[in-house]
Amino acid sequence: MVAIGPADRVFILTGAGISAESGIPTFRGVNGLWRSYRIEEVASPHAWRRDPRLVWEFYSMRRCAASAAKPNRGHHALARMEESLHDRLFLCTQNVDNLHEQAGSSRVVHMHGELFKSRCDRCNSAPFEDSATYDPQRAVPRCGCGGQIRPHICWFGEVPYGLDRIASALDGCTVFVAIGTSGVVEPAASFVARVRGRARTIYVGPEEPANTLAFSECHWGKAGDVLPNLFRFE
Numbered sequence: 452m453v454a455i456g457p458a459d460r461v462f463i464l465t466g467a468g469i470s471a472e473s474g475i476p477t478f479r480g481v482n483g484l485w486r487s488y489r490i491e492e493v494a495s496p497h498a499w500r501r502d503p504r505l506v507w508e509f510y511s512m513r514r515c516a517a518s519a520a521k522p523n524r525g526h527h528a529l530a531r532m533e534e535s536l537h538d539r540l541f542l543c544t545q546n547v548d549n550l551h552e553q554a555g556s557s558r559v560v561h562m563h564g565e566l567f568k569s570r571c572d573r574c575n576s577a578p579f580e581d582s583a584t585y586d587p588q589r590a591v592p593r594c595g596c597g598g599q600i601r602p603h604i605c606w607f608g609e610v611p612y613g614l615d616r617i618a619s620a621l622d623g624c625t626v627f628v629a630i631g632t633s634g635v636v637e638p639a640a641s642f643v644a645r646v647r648g649r650a651r652t653i654y655v656g657p658e659e660p661a662n663t664l665a666f667s668e669c670h671w672g673k674a675g676d677v678l679p680n681l682f683r684f685e
Contacts, residue, residue, distance in 0.1 A: 452683050462624035465544040468631020468656050469674045473520040495607045504587045510602045511584035522554035525674030530555035535684050541620035562611040564604035573598025621645050628653045630674050634660030
C-alpha cells in the first residue's frame with residue numbers, strides 16, 4: 452500500500468490499458484490496422500487533408516465503440532482519490548474517451564484530445580461537445596466560418612494539449628503514478644524521467660512498460676484490481 456501524506460501532491464498518468472479494461476480497443480493492437488489502413492494513415496493532418504470523410508468514418512467507429520463502454524473499478528478509484536486530495540491530485544490521461552468523467556473525475560487533462568468533442572479546422576472557436584457519428588458518404592460538416600469540423604484529437608505530428616499545465620504539475624508533484632501506459636508514446640513516456648529522483652515513481656499495470664526501470668516500484672495487475680486498495684491517505 453502507498454501512503455499519501457498531507458503534503459503530498461500526486462500526478463496520475465493513465466494510458467490505454469485502463470480503458471482496455473472497459474472494453475475499448477487500443478487500436479495499436481491487431482497489427483495496428485483499421486480496415487486496410489495503419490492508424491497513422493487515418494489519424495494525422497495529412498490524412499485529414501487527403502480524405503476527411505475517411506477520417507470521420509474512423510472516428511465515428513471509435514465513438515461507437517467508446518459509447519458502449521463503462522468506467523471500471525480503476526476509474527472509480529481515481530475519482531474517489533480526487534475526492535480525498537482535491538487539487539493535490541493532477542489527473543492526466545493519454546486516452547480520448549470520457550470514462551474518467553463518467554466515473555466522477557472532474558479535473559481531467561486530456562493531453563491527446565477528447566473523442567466526444569469536435570472543432571473547426573480553420574477558426575479559433577472553442578471545441579464543442581459532439582457525440583454524433585457521421586456518414587462517410589455525406590459531406591463533412593462545416594463551421595459557420597466555412598472551415599470543416601474535425602475531431603478534437605491530437606493527431607500524429609501535432610502538439611499535445613495542456614503541456615504547460617502538465618509541466619507545472621510534474622515539477623510540483625511528490626508522487627508520480629503511471630497506469631496502463633506503454634512507456635513508448637512521447638512526450639508522456641518521458642514524464643517519469645522528469646520527476647525521478649525527487650518523487651516516488653509508481654507503475655500500475657499487467658505488463659511491463661518500455662520504461663520500467665525508471666519506476667521505483669511496480670504493482671502488477673489490472674488497474675481495476677490494484678487501484679481500489681493501493682493508496683492510504685494519512
